[in-house]
Amino acid sequence: MQNLENCPGIKVGGYNVNNIRYADDTVLIAENKDDLQKLLNIVEEESRKKGLELNSKKTEVMVISRKQEPPKCDIFINDAKLKRQDKFKYLGTIITSDGRNNNEIAARIAHAKTSFQKMRAVLTNKHISIQTRKRVLQFYIEPILLYGCEAWTISKQMEAKLEATEMWFRRRML
Known part of the structure; x- marks a missing residue:
């Protein structure tokens, strides 16, 4: 064109x-x-x-x-x-028409939690080392959570939600 x-x-x-x-x-x-x-x-x-x-x-x-x-x-x-x-x-x-990323971040969090649940047998398995489980989280779940984040404008509220999601993952892994 x-x-x-x-x-x-x-x-x-x-x-x-x-x-x-x-x-x-x-x-x-x-x-x-x-x-x-x-x-x-x-x-x-x-x-x-x-x-x-x-x-x-x-x-x-x-x-x-x-x-x-x-x-x-x-x-x-x-x-x-x-x-x-x-x-x-x-x-x-x-x-969104308001230019904010709240809907996108909420959708990313939901998608990442669903993916975590699908991998729960691996991510919460005490017979697999915590280092290996952390790597699975890092390379499988975090990219789902953070897809497109380089274009986000994040409010303090959304940043807190992302941090809470990370803690949600880590608590379930321990």
């Missing part, structure tokens, strides 16, 4: 970013409604040239804003108004 290179987006590390693509998933990023509509129009036009059609039923809009009432943002594909979402999952990570 060469035509997107010169379109506005957001600045990340001094670079203009207006789209993120992985396999057949694409995220368009803009600072305002008009720029987003322009990006979408370009993607729709370029797709049509290649014989592809954007599905308005599978295309959604999310406005990320810390304001109590996010701004109105009606975006269209061929006169079809796109559905607006407050949260969605992208590449296994929950993205």
Whole structure:
């Protein structure tokens, strides 16, 4: 999508970013409604040239804003108004319209605890050395808990929940 290179987006590390693509998933990023509509129009036009059609039923809009009432943002594909979402999952990570990570961290904690329970026979087995069990925790459970953490903005409350989860694991291992 060469035509997107010169379109506005957001600045990340001094670079203009207006789209993120992985396999057949694409995220368009803009600072305002008009720029987003322009990006979408370009993607729709370029797709049509290649014989592809954007599905308005599978295309959604999310406005990320810390304001109590996010701004109105009606975006269209061929006169079809796109559905607006407050949260969605992208590449296994929950993205929310308030830009916070509370839902994602809660989901990570739940997933890690479920995985811990599945490995309980190993992680709580006193016949296996504590060092080995710690390594299983470190290499099997912690990556599940911390998946995507490099992009999190963590409040003190969420940090406390993560620390409590770590203690929950360790108490059960002893």
